[in-house]
Amino acid sequence: MTTPIRENTASESPRAELELATRDALGALRHVAACLARRSHELLGLSCLPGPAGQGRLLVAVADDGRLERLLAELRALPEVCGAQLSRAAGAALVPAAPVAA
Amino acid sequence: MTRTTGARLIADSLVRHGIKAVAGIPGGANLPLFDAISQTPTRIVLARHEQGAGFIAQGMARVTGQAQVCLATSGPGVMNLLTAIADAKADSVPLVCLAGQVPRALMGTDAFQEVDVYGLTIPIAKHNVLARRAADLPRIMEEAFAIAVSGRPGPVVVDVPRDVQTEEFDFTSWPAPRLGSGPAESPGTPGPADLAFAASLLARCERPVLYCGGGARGAGAEIAVLAELLDAPVVTTLMGLGLLPPGHPRLAGMIGMHGAPAANHLLTRCDMLVAVGARFDDRATGDAKRFCPGASVIHIDIDPSEHGKNRAAHVPLAGDAVRTLGALIPLVPARARPAWTAIRASLGLAHPYALPGLDDPKSPYGVLAAAAEILGPEAVVATDVGQNQMRAAQAWPCHAPGKFLTSGGLGTMGFGLPAAIGAALADPSQPVACVTGDGGLLMNVQELATLAELGLPVKILLMDNGVLGLVRQQQALFVGGRYTASTFAARPDFVALAASFGIAAIDLEPCRDARAALAAVLAAPGPALARIPVDPDAHVYPMVPPGAANHEMILEKRHDHAHS
Numbered sequence: 001m002t003t004p005i006r007e008n009t010a011s012e013s014p015r016a017e018l019e020l021a022t023r024d025a026l027g028a029l030r031h032v033a034a035c036l037a038r039r040s041h042e043l044l045g046l047s048c049l050p051g052p053a054g055q056g057r058l059l060v061a062v063a064d065d066g067r068l069e070r071l072l073a074e075l076r077a078l079p080e081v082c083g084a085q086l087s088r089a090a091g092a093a094l095v096p097a098a099p100v101a102a
Numbered sequence: 103m104t105r106t107t108g109a110r111l112i113a114d115s116l117v118r119h120g121i122k123a124v125a126g127i128p129g130g131a132n133l134p135l136f137d138a139i140s141q142t143p144t145r146i147v148l149a150r151h152e153q154g155a156g157f158i159a160q161g162m163a164r165v166t167g168q169a170q171v172c173l174a175t176s177g178p179g180v181m182n183l184l185t186a187i188a189d190a191k192a193d194s195v196p197l198v199c200l201a202g203q204v205p206r207a208l209m210g211t212d213a214f215q216e217v218d219v220y221g222l223t224i225p226i227a228k229h230n231v232l233a234r235r236a237a238d239l240p241r242i243m244e245e246a247f248a249i250a251v252s253g254r255p256g257p258v259v260v261d262v263p264r265d266v267q268t269e270e271f272d273f274t275s276w277p278a279p280r281l282g283s284g285p286a287e288s289p290g291t292p293g294p295a296d297l298a299f300a301a302s303l304l305a306r307c308e309r310p311v312l313y314c315g316g317g318a319r320g321a322g323a324e325i326a327v328l329a330e331l332l333d334a335p336v337v338t339t340l341m342g343l344g345l346l347p348p349g350h351p352r353l354a355g356m357i358g359m360h361g362a363p364a365a366n367h368l369l370t371r372c373d374m375l376v377a378v379g380a381r382f383d384d385r386a387t388g389d390a391k392r393f394c395p396g397a398s399v400i401h402i403d404i405d406p407s408e409h410g411k412n413r414a415a416h417v418p419l420a421g422d423a424v425r426t427l428g429a430l431i432p433l434v435p436a437r438a439r440p441a442w443t444a445i446r447a448s449l450g451l452a453h454p455y456a457l458p459g460l461d462d463p464k465s466p467y468g469v470l471a472a473a474a475e476i477l478g479p480e481a482v483v484a485t486d487v488g489q490n491q492m493r494a495a496q497a498w499p500c501h502a503p504g505k506f507l508t509s510g511g512l513g514t515m516g517f518g519l520p521a522a523i524g525a526a527l528a529d530p531s532q533p534v535a536c537v538t539g540d541g542g543l544l545m546n547v548q549e550l551a552t553l554a555e556l557g558l559p560v561k562i563l564l565m566d567n568g569v570l571g572l573v574r575q576q577q578a579l580f581v582g583g584r585y586t587a588s589t590f591a592a593r594p595d596f597v598a599l600a601a602s603f604g605i606a607a608i609d610l611e612p613c614r615d616a617r618a619a620l621a622a623v624l625a626a627p628g629p630a631l632a633r634i635p636v637d638p639d640a641h642v643y644p645m646v647p648p649g650a651a652n653h654e655m656i657l658e659k660r661h662d663h664a665h666s
Contacts, residue, residue, distance in 0.1 A: 023280070027220075027231075034224045073407035079229050079249055079280065 129175025156186020161524020317379020
C-alpha cells in the first residue's frame with residue numbers, strides 16, 4: 001500500500017465556513033488573517049461577532065481548496081482561539097449561530 | 103495581597119520559573135524591567151546585539167529543554183531580535199522574549215523607537231501578547247512560560263509598554279495558565295483504533311524504516327525498542343542527531359541533502375516509513391514526490407498541523423512521541439526481517455562513504471574528529487550555518503539529544519557563537535565547541551565581547567576559507583562556476599581579532615603538531631579560538647541538488663563543475 005502524494009484538490013463544495021470561538025477577538029482576527037494570507041487562501045467573507053465577557057466569534061468564509069483541515073489544525077493551536085469547527089454545508093452562509101464550545 | 107509593579111512582577115515570574123540567567127540589552131523602554139531583574143537572583147547577561155541575546159537564550163534552551171528568556175527594548179531592539187525568534191519557531195525552541203514598548207499613550211503615534219511588535223511577530227512566534235495592564239501580567243507570564251514549553255515548543259513574545267512596567271497593582275496569586283484548545287497544546291495518546299491500525303500495518307510491512315527528527319528528542323529508548331521489534335534501521339534528520347548514540351546497531355545515519363548515501367538509498371527501498379517528530383522538511387526529503395515512493399507512512403507528531411502538510415500519511419498519530427510510542431510498542435509483534443537486513447547490508451556495501459581527511463587535524467573533517475575525541479562524549483557543539491554545519495553534522499559523533507545545537511529550520515548564519523555562549527551558561531563546567539566559518543562568525547562577531555566578559559569555556563573552531571562556502575559550492579555546481587558575491591576580498595586576521603577581545607587564539611596552519619595545539623586550546627580554561635584554514639573549493643559531499651530526489655546525490659568528482 002503506497003501513500004498517495006498529496007495534491008491540493010478542491011472538494012465538491014466550492015466554499016466552506018470556519019467558525020471560531022475566540023478569547024481575544026482582535027488577536028484572533030490578526031492571527032487568522034495572517035494564517036490565510038501566508039498561504040494565499042482565498043477569503044470570501046469574514047464576520048466578527050461579540051460574545052460574553054470579552055469572548056467573541058469569528059465566521060470565516062473561504063474557498064475550499066483541499067487545504068482547510070491543516071488550516072483548522074493551525075487555528076485550533078492558537079491560544080487566542082478556544083474552539084474551532086469547519087462547515088462544508090453547500091450554500092452555507094455567514095449567519096450567526098450558537099457559539100462553538102469553548 | 104502585595105502591592106507591586108509590572109516590572110517587579112515579571113522579574114518575580116522569572117525567578118518562579120527557575121530562570122538563572124537572561125540575555126538582553128537595555129534601552130529606554132525596558133529600563134524598569136532591567137532594574138527589577140537586577141534586584142533578583144536572576145543573572146543578566148549583557149549581549150552586544152539583540153540577535154546575539156536571542157541566540158544566547160536559545161543556546162540555554164536547547165541544552166536544558168526548558169524555556170529561557172531574552173530581552174530587548176522597543177523599536178530597533180526588538181527588530182534585532184526577530185531573526186532569533188523566527189529561528190526558535192522553526193526549530194521548536196522554547197523562548198520567552200520580553201520586549202519593551204513605548205508608553206501606552208504613545209502607541210500608534212509613530213513615537214521614537216516604536217514598532218508594532220505584536221504585528222511583526224504574528225508569523226514568527228508561537229504566541230504573542232501585548233500587556234495592556236500590569237494587573238494582566240501574572241496571567242500573561244504564566245501563560246508565556248506554559249505555552250513556550252507545551253505541546254510543540256516555541257517562542258512566546260511579551261510586549262510590555264514602559265508605563266505598564268512601572269504601573270502598580272495589587273498582586274494576589276499566580277493564575278492557572280490557559281492554553282490553546284487544540285491537541286497540539288494538550289496532547290493525549292492517539293485513539294486505540296488508530297494505534298491498532300498502525301500496528302497492523304507494521305506487522306505486515308517487510309522493509310520498515312524509522313525516520314526521526316527533533317520532535318523525537320527524549321524518545322530514544324522507545325525508538326530503539328520499536329526498531330528492534332521491527333528489525334528496522336533508524337535514520338535521523340539534522341535535528342534528530344544524537345537520538346541514538348554513534349555505533350548503535352540500529353542507527354543508519356543522517357538523511358537529506360548532505361546525508362549518508364546508504365541512508366538516503368534505504369529510503370527509496372522501504373515499504374514502511376515511521377516518521378517520529380519529523381516534518382518532511384525539503385532539506386531532509388529532497389523532491390517530496392520521490393521520497394520513499396513505495397512506502398506506507400505512519401506519522402507521529404505532536405502538532406497535528408504537520409500531518410499531511412508535505413506528505414499524506416496512512417496513519418497520522420497526534421501525540422507526544424514517548425507516550426505514543428509507549429502505547430504503540432505493545433501492539434507491534436517482534437519479527438526478524440532477514441531479507442531487509444540483507445538489502446541494508448548490500449546498500450551499505452554499494453554506497454560506502456568515508457569523510458576525507460579524518461586523520462588530519464588540519465583538515466576541516468579532521469579537526470572536528472580530533473576535537474570531538476579530545477572533548478569526549480559529554481561535549482556540546484554549536485554550529486553555524488553552511489559547510490561548517492554540514493561537516494559537523496557528518497563528522498561530530500553526537501551522543502545524546504541537546505548536544506548538537508544548530509539552526510536547522512531557518513538556517514541562520516551567526517547562530518553558532520551566541521548559541522555556544524548560551525550552552526556554556528547553562529553548564530559552565532563543560533567546554534562547548536563552536537564550529538563556525540569566517541562568514542558566520544562575522545555575522546555576530548560582536549558577541550566575542552560578551553564571551554570575553556563571561557569567561558566561559560567556549561572553544562571556537564573557525565573554518566576560515568574566505569568565502570561563503572556553501573554558496574560557492576552551489577555556484578560551482580549549479581551556476582556554471584560563476585562566483586558572484588561569495589568571495590571575501592578583505593580577510594580579517596582572526597587570531598589578532600580574537601586577541602583584541604582578550605580571547606586566546608591560535609592559528610593551526612603553521613603548527614607542526616596541530617593535534618597537540620588543539621588539545622592545549624581545548625584544555626585551557628576560558629574561551630579560545632583556533633583557526634583552521636580551509637580550501638575554498640573543498641566541497642561538502644554527498645550533495646542532493648535542490649529539487650532532486652535524495653538518491654540522486656552528487657558524489658565527489660562526479661560532476662562537471664565540481665572542481666572547476
